[in-house]
Amino acid sequence: MGDMSSLPLVLLHAYPLDARMWDSVRAPLSERTRLITPDQRGLGRTPLPEGGTAAPSLDHAARDVVALLDRLELDKVVVGGSSMGGYVAMALLRLAPERIGGLAFIGTKATADTPEARENRLNVARRAETEGTAGWLADEMLPTLLGETTRRRRPEVVERVREIVDGQPPAGVAWAQRAMAARPDSTDVLRTVDVPTVVVAGEEDAVMPPEVLRDLADTVPNAELVVVPEAGHLIPLEAPEPVVDAVSRVLG
Incomplete structure (x- = not known):
């Protein structure tokens, strides 16, 4: 099982996918440490909370992670986040920095949405609620989720992503879009990172x-940047080996 003195690793998935996006990196990372890959609320197998009237916010998603760590009795973990998962990791940094012993940010950014991007998210949320997600969401997103090389050479990855996106609950997709639209700029909190x-x-x-x-x-x-050739937005699905190598560097 490798050196289990390293901290457990929590991987937070991208929108509009679920924890299955980590399948290609699971085995090698599990050899290095304990791996935890939750589905975020509303996506995959994690339902939205019953009677949730609170405005969608990634702070709720971050609280879900803290509650999971408490349940598993884990004081400190390395957190890796892809895209929306990266935004949740930033919310976690604001909420409970003492629980984080290392970070991996994959295809994500520090800044908040522009007004145009926010409006687009709210439109997608409304459309998901009225039309469901099957078909159009994957069609609309595949060209930007996957790199040109992957789309050209790896039809099985394209189909896998389509299958995962098509299966997401419309209410969860809408919640995630509204939560991301409401997220703050995280530049200041990122400047304080000391892991x-x-x-x-x-x-x-x-x-x-x-x-x-x-x-x-x-x-x-002191963050290290790794640029992965021939990969688009969903790097763990498109180029698992470089992701495993990169994440392993912060496992300690």
Whole structure:
């Protein structure tokens, strides 16, 4: 099982997917440490809380992670987040920095949405609630979720992502979009990070191009930037080995 003195690793998935996006990195990372991959509220197998009237906020998603750590009796973990999972990791930094012993930010950014991006998210949320998610959501997102090389050469990855996106509950998709639209800028909290941090960019990422990740890496003290060639936005699905290598560097 490798050296279990390293901290457990919590991986937080991207929107609009669930923890299955980590399947290709599970075995190698599990050899290095204890691996925990929750589905975030409303997505995958985790339902939205009953009668939740609170405004959607990634702070709730961060509280879910703290509650999970409490249940598992884990004081401190390394947290890795892909895209929306990275935003949840930033919310966790604001909420409970003492629980974080290392960070891996994958295809994510520090800044809040522009007004245009926010409006787009709210439109998608409304459409998910009225039409469901099957079909259109995957069609709309696949060209930006996966890099050009993956779309050209790896139809099985394209189909896997389509299958995962198509199966997401509309209410969870809407909640996640509204929560992301409401997220604050995280630049200030990222400047206070004092744990080992790696930032992973996909060279072909149309959503979060490498320069966006470079900005993030420049914000976090002593963060290391890794740019993965021939990968788009969902780097763990497109290029598992470089992700395993990068995350392993902050496991301690």
